[in-house]
Amino acid sequence: MSKARSFIFGLVTLAVLSVQTVLFVPALKAQVLYGSVTGTVTDQSGAGVPKAHAVVTNRATGVAREADADDNGHYTITDVAPGEYDLKVTASGFKPLTQTSLTVGANTVTNGDTKLQVGAVSEQVTVEASVVNLQTEKSDVHTDLSEKAILNMPLNQYRNFQTLINLVPGATPGKFQNAIADTPERALSTNINGTNRNNNNTRVDGAADVFVWLPHHAVYIPPAETVQEVNISTNNFDPEQGMTGGAAITVITKSGTNQFHGVGFEYFQNQALRAKQFFETGPKGDSKLNDFGGTFGGPIKKDKLFFFGSYDGTYERDNRNTGLVTLPTAAIRAGDFSGILGDYVCTDGTTSAAPCAGTKTPVMVTDTNNVSQQDRVGMIFSPSTGTGAGTGRRQYAGNMLPTIDPIAAKIIALIPTLASGAPNTDNYSKSATQKLNRNNFDAKVDWNRTSRHGIFAKYSAMKSVFHGEPSLGQAIGDCACDGGLGDFHDLVQLVTVGHTWTLSPTLVVDGNVGFTRMSEYGQTPDFGKNIGSDVLGIPGTNNGSDLRSSGIPFFSVTGFADLGNPEGWNPAYRNDWSFTSSHNVRWSHGKHQISAGTDIVHHHLNHWQPELGSGPRGEFDFGGSTTALNGGATPNLFNAFAQFELGLFDGMGKSDQFIKATAKEWQFGWFVGDRYRITNKLTVTLGLRYEYYPLMTRDGAFKFDRYDFTTGNVLLGGIGSNPDHLGVTTSKKLFAPRVGFAYQINNGTVVRAGFGISVDPLPLARPLRGFYPLTVGSNFAGVNSFVPAGSFSTLAAPLPGGSLPVGIPPICCPDISSGTIPLPPQALERSVGPGELKRGYIESWNLVVERKLPANFFFSVGYVGTQTVHQFGDIDVNASLPGTGQAGQPFNTAKFSNRTASTLLWQGFLSSNYHSLQAAITRQFSKGLMVKGAYTYSKAINWTDDDGWAGLNWNDPNILRRNRAQAGFNTPQIFQLAYVYELPLGKGKPWVSGGGAATKILSGWQTSGTFSAVSGQPFGLTASGASLNAVDQTQTPDQVGPAKKLGGVGPGNPYYDAAAFAPVTRVGYGNVGRNPLLGPGAVNLDFSLFRTVNITERLGVQLRVDASNLFNSPHFNNPNGDITSGSFLEINSAKFDERQFRLGVRLAF
Known part of the structure; x- marks a missing residue:
């Protein structure tokens, strides 16, 4: 090819990428x-x-x-x-x-x-x-994971490279979140440097790798065998890195080379190689996981054109006991609560095992046979007696219900029966089967068009099928698995094309265009049959011929196992995609390395998933106050089940979707930067980004929607005289400066410091996906917690205040033709207000000293901090104050059609901060040893843990700041240490290298491991809100003594002293704040032993054994924080990460 033709071709390539x-x-x-x-x-x-x-x-x-x-x-x-x-x-x-x-x-x-x-x-x-x-040229804080680390260090059961992000200072231990149905790639979620998990940004070969709906997940996880390198930048990012606030994770996948290389592998684990989980009873359930596949790459034309391809298949079957739950005993199924009576109740709100004495006055009650006696915990009161405020009620004689609602009886008949003599609580071991078939395909081509111009193209796809069985048979219940109920089909695709072109020795341009897409559909096991309306006979549950709402409703009985179908998010039909593009130019001029570029993101969400509120089949809630006495014992789980048997629910709801939820949004970024090497010892980095996030729009008849908080109407943009964006604007002032320096004190020491601002990249599609009128999420409640909202069927005896609605009242499809529609009083709503929608930004800073140690070790220690300003969050502007119930809700007036549903204002009005001491030790692979370790001592404070969906515990403007506390993910101390070690034995090693049988047997052995010691994370305490009588306000207990850590585990052995806390029976909040206690920490060692045998000079086989949690250390979940539960402050569950051996074989050439 002539120079002229080559130059023209290069210009065309650059033009095509630019036009794209x-x-x-x-x-x-x-x-x-x-x-x-x-x-x-x-x-x-x-x-x-x-x-x-x-x-x-x-x-x-x-x-x-x-x-x-x-x-x-x-x-x-x-x-x-x-x-x-x-x-x-x-x-x-x-x-x-x-x-x-x-x-x-x-x-x-x-x-x-x-x-x-x-x-x-x-x-x-x-x-x-x-x-x-030493890192002498940059001031950012980052961690690199090499191919050798990823292939040799222990990974989790899905061999996910994200496992090793735990080795990054400032990272909380990664965890699975959401169902397998949502993330069949089993992406891990982590919080970096005190920021929200949604702030992390993963890119695979330049393509944005994000699940638009759940942006804390990467939508595609490259298999471990395809990953060449991972770079994780966590503080003071380079100006090139934008639209991220926690971690910028860059994944580079493998390419072909001038030699043909290939790998074939299989890894296997099953229940025979697994220890019992701490709380697992009975025989171990069957489980099996196979991970198999291969890679192949090499030259199409040497030095010019290369290819690389891979296949990775994961097939999993798992049936295990997931813990104890409470089901009704034979007596309770029959309405007999005589065997569950607890402590006696006194007028000062205390309880004791014997009648009150001394200055305490017993609370006396009368039963339905006119017999007077002292009130006791667990007494069941007739809701048809007394007043509408729950006072003056009579206990059912003998603590036995005279009748059971016929629809409740139908549901009870579906519940598995317990063996005779079963305890009243924690009496049923849940188990169910989950199945996952997942196939990953990757292909990549690299073309060195000229010595100055290189181009690559990559295609990846993941196709999966997941099946999750219910845990309670015909009564459904939850999945008792990681995945979701029913069958789910997912397809994820990732395409990226990029190039780099050296225009001169000092001027280089590069560009990339990418596309990611996730499509999914899932259906529940009860799909296709209207069980709620046709079998149980509850009005308002299913929607006739629309099978998407078919199935059985959810019956939530406080303290008992979920009954019916609890997955209001299921079924789901999704088709989300993102386009990505980036173009950069770099100019080297003397001591300056100047760069500039532009980034653009486009997200598009398309969903049918009416999960708002209660789901498409409906939900009925039973909290227990309906069968309790106002002024008596705090209601517990048995009051709740008695209420269920009477067919009286204190809350109900349903979600219908009449319009497909769509969201389209752009994100733009521009940057300029200079890395200035002032002297051989001092380098300064200066940069400035500007980012712009226009307001999202929708497909279809209207472009945007918002609630008018002054009129009670919903406005639809682009219909009638309404402007497209309805007076909502976004900031055009999102400048993000970056500055830092690296100073090399001597050949072995460097000091780095930096400050930078980055912008929260949360897709607006997450919080604003589709409330009214797209999804009609209705929510009904009684006028106070003692008055039911409705009944399954007509009551035999009237309640104080009159009759109740039967089933779920219908809310019809909205008429959007005028562009201004009234919001039904029971329809849930989340909306932005008029004016500027403030997008959050993260300020980050660091001061780090790095020192080179003997034996090629490098140690760094530093102070790292962040602060989030204008963090997104919800506040319910229709919440009521203590003692006012529904009547006190601000919108419960004629002007707003007596609105009682949650009404959320979504805005950037919160904040968070994080301070930490971070240390790292690293030794890249040298002389048979690799080491990577990290220690973090930190504290994270925020108002809520998730800026995309979570609201506040307290919406009361008088105590709003009470929400500010240690973050739920705050982990005070984290220590992680990993290694890979070639044993110094055999051929080419210091010992036993002289030949013979011993040399052959002992050659090629390696070991690796990851040790972690992690503090516990905070958890909250809750109490019955009956006496608080405030809509959408969280009630907590009173702390009445020191919260002594007892360290107990299992039923009857509290982790903290439960006597330190008491229920609240007054009108007012408990004195316990948000996240007051820390749960148990965890210690863990993952270990691998493997041997590579060289069959020929180029062909070798590796045999390995991996052991996750080698010493089978139980990693307990946080204690039960519900004071109304019989297991308050007890730990009765643990993570399912017991010891698991995995066998593997890997053939490589």
Whole structure:
């Protein structure tokens, strides 16, 4: 190809990528796919060598990048693809010098300082590059995970590279969140440096990897065998990195090389290789997980065109006991509560095992046979007696119900029966089967079009089928699994195309265009049959011929196992996608490395999923106050079940979706930056980003919607005279400066510091997906907690205040033609207000000292902090104050049609902060040993833990600041230490290397492991809200003594002293705040032992055993924080991460 044709082709390529950016506006946060090599060429006296020429050559592909040094001997080679390189430096009058095996990582600056010797060009000098160098050119805080670490360190059961993000200072231990149905890739969620999990941004080969609806998840997880490197930047990001506030995670996948390479593998685990979970009773359930597949890559044309492909299949079957729950005993099923009576009750609100004495006055009650006696915990009172406020009620004689509602009896008949003599609580062991079939496919092509222009293209796909069985048979119940009820089909696709083009030795451009898509449909096990309306006979549950609302409703009885179908989010039909694009230019000019670029993101959400409120089949709640006495004992779980048997629910709701929920939104970013190497010891980084987040829009008849908090109407943008955005604006002032420095004190010590601002990238589709009129989520409640909201059927005896509605009252489909529609009083609503929607931003800072230690160890310690300003959150503006109930709700007036449903104002009005001491120790693989460790001592404070959906505990403006407390994810101390070690035995090693049988047997052995010691996380305490009588306000207990940590585990053995807390029987809040106590910490060791046997020079087989939680240390969940529960402050469950051995074989050439 002629130079002219080559140049024209390059221009066309650049133009195509640029046009894609402008026209398709696909998009991504800034790309940091490449690294750079920078250094100073000096002579033996330390003087700079002007005009020296530096070339780095990729050892696997032969691709070379070059640059000339300036008059001071300084050079920079940018846009270097991650990998292993040889660096050659030449200059007139000096011997050429070659550094071999120089490692270049993504988003890193590799030091290429060289010292030349005077001599002839023919006198070649070759040295081996250092395995790792001090970070002297950048001020960010980041962690790199190499291919060797990912393939050799223990990973979780799905072999997810995100397991190793635990090794990042400031990261809380990763955990699975949401159902397998939502995330069949089993993405892990983590909080970085005190920020919300939604603030993390993962990119795979430049493509934005985010699940738009659940943005704390990466939607595609590259299989471990395909990952070349992972770079995790957590503080003071480079200006190239935007639209992220927690961690910018850059994943680089493998490419083909000049040699053919391939891998075949299988990993296997089952119940025979698994220990029992701490609370598991009976025989272990069947479980099996197979992970198998292979990779193959190599040259299509050497030094020019390469390919890489992989397949990874995961097939899992799991049936296990997931813990104890409470089901009704034979007596309770028959309405007989005579055997559950507890302590006696006195007028000062205390209880005791004997009648009150001394200054305490017994609370006396009368039963339905006119017999007077002292009140006791667990007494069941007739709701048809007394007043509408719950006072003056009579206890059912003998604590036995005279009748059971016929519909409740039908539901009870579906519940599994217990063995004779079963205890009243924690009496049923849940178990169910889940099945996951998942297949991942990856293909990548790299083309070195010229020595100056490289192009790559990648396609990835994941297809899965998941099946989750119910835990209570015909009564359904929850899944008792990780996944969701029913059958779910998912397809995830990721495509990315990128290039880098060296226009001159000092000017480089790169660009990337990406696309990710997730489609999903799922159906419940009761799908297709209207059990609620046709079998049970409850009006208002199913929607006739619309099968999407078919099935059985959810019956939530406080303290008992879920009955019916509790998954209001299911079924779901989703089709979400994101376009991504980024274009950058870099100019090296003397001591300056100047960069500029643009990023664009476009998200598109398309959903049918009426999960708001109570789901499409309806929900009925039974809290217990309806069968309790106002002024008597606090209602408990038995009051709640008695209420259920009477067919009287204190809350009900249903969700219907009449319009498909859609959301389209753009995110734009521009940046300019300069990395200025002032001296050989001091480098300063300066940068400025500007980001713009226009308001989202919708497909269909209207473009946007919001609630008018002054009129009670919902306004629809673009209909009638309404403007598209209804007076809602977004900020155009989101400037994000970045500044930092790195100062090398001496050859072994560097000090770094930096400050930067980044913007919360939360997609608006998450909080504003579709309330009224897209989804009609209705919610009904009684006028106070003692008065039911409705009944299953007509009552035999009237209640004080008159008759009740039967079933769920219908709310019909809205008429949107006018653009202004009244909001039904029972329809849930979340909306922004008029004016500017304030988007949060994160300020981050760090001061770090790094020191090189003997034996190639590097240790760093520093102070790292963040502060979030204008953090997103909800406040319910229709919440009532203590003692006022529904009557006190601000919108419960004629003007607002006596509105009683939750009415959420969503805005950036909260804040959070984080301060930490962070330390890290690293040794890249050298002489058979790799070490990576991290320690964090920190505190995170916020108002709520999730800026995309969660609201406040207290919506009372008088005590709003009470929400500010230690974050639910706050983990005071985290220590993680991982290693990979080649045993020094056998061929080529120090010991037993002389040959013979012993050498053969002992050669090739390696071990690896990850040790962690983690503090417990906070948890909250709750109490009955009966006496509080305030809508959408959380009630907590009173603390009446020191909360002594007893450390107990299991039924009857509280972790904290329960006597330190008491129920609240007055009108007012308990004195306990948010997240007052810490749960149990955890210690864990994952361990691997493996051996590689070389069959030929290029072919080897690895046999390995992995043990997660080698010592089978139980990792307990937090104690039960509900004071109304019989297991208050007890730990009766643990994580399902008991010891599990996994066997593996890996063939590689």
